[in-house]
């Protein structure tokens with residue numbers, strides 16, 4: 407990805423209004439700022455600014471998945487009916503988000519809403535002996551789900567980018583170690599993008615083997631879930647599994663828990679050997695006996711995360727990106743008022759930043775200061791550098807931090823050594 411971009415070349419323009427039918431704050435702001443385009447309810451295109459955020463999120467997640475020995479691949483979007491029949495998940499009663507179609511050659515296909523079945527089946531080609539295990543694989547893929555509700559903008563898309571990882575282990579002990587590693591890796595992801603404090607590992611429904619799955623739930627008013635938390639005891643429970651048994655298990659009473667609105671940003675499952683038994687994925691153990699593989703599944707909603715970041719950090723003026731995922735680090739704005747010296751200086755500064763590999767959106771447009779500032783507020787890049795007659799006279803540039811609104815002055819040398 408390019409590190410720099412002239413705003414005069416950016417084909418997206420900011421807008422005062424979002425489409426009237428867009429009710430979610432995250433999508434309204436992202437559309438107005440030119441990050442996404444709404445194709446239809448729950449279906450969004452990601453534009454040049456938008457994919458920069460997505461790619462940054464993916465890079466962070468990729469680093470953490472590689473850090474726990476994940477190997478990246480990409481599965482297909484079209485899926486075989488017979489695989490999902492084996493686990494009784496082809497049925498629309500059991501999975502209510504399927505998009506399905508017909509092949510010209512006859513028969514039905516499904517559009518991937520998850521990849522547990524296809525990946526377990528594929529692994530039958532690569533796993534035969536205990537020597538082949540463990541295997542950890544992951545992908546970033548656009549999932550297709552025929553969601554009924556579409557009121558949460560990019561936090562609930564009918565197509566959305568997910569990172570899904572799958573673990574194939576020898577047995578329970580190895581599985582448990584990896585499951586814990588994955589949990590820690592997820593925590594690092596959420597820490598790195600600034601939502602660690604507000605993201606809880608939450609007991610939730612699901613998981614064929616264990617009683618619970620674990621969701622990563624982030625506090626936000628825009629979330630669709632309700633969980634109960636106790637920060638001191640580090641306990642979080644999804645309301646869907648909050649009952650007397652769960653409370654007893656966790657040694658906590660309901661009075662000690664606080665109700666909060668959250669968005670599910672990740673979900674991890676332990677399937678035990680159940681799924682691999684259903685799909686016939688086995689290996690020969692050291693005694694030559696055929697045993698089913700122990701499987702886990704680990705998802706993070708990449709585009710939902712982007713929506714959560716908007717919801718948590720945006721202010722009345724527009725988007726506010728955490729440094730780690732901002733489309734650019736710097737927004738250089740020239741206010742030349744027809745003064746050629748100012749323009750020459752800003753061009754020079756932009757080039758100096760460019761040759762140093764700094765990440766800069768350069769507002770080189772001929773527009774009024776008010777318009778440029780309003781656009782910059784809406785776009786939400788963390789650090790703004792203003793080049794004007796005033797800065798030329800003082801020999802320093804004005805540096806404004808988007809999240810705090812605080813302005814200081816910075817010498818060129820200091821700026822370029824960042």
Ligand code: ATP
Nearest residue numbers: 553561562563566568670671672673705706707710
């Ligand atoms: P939800 O309960 O919100 O419908 P889910 O439990 O069905 O989500 P999973 O199958 O666990 O979702 O998918 C893994 C992750 O993908 C979720 O934790 C979430 O972050 C993300 N995700 C799921 N559905 C959507 C969607 N429609 N749009 C965007 N992200 C999604």
Ligand code: MG
Nearest residue numbers: 621670672673
């Ligand atoms: Mg889930």
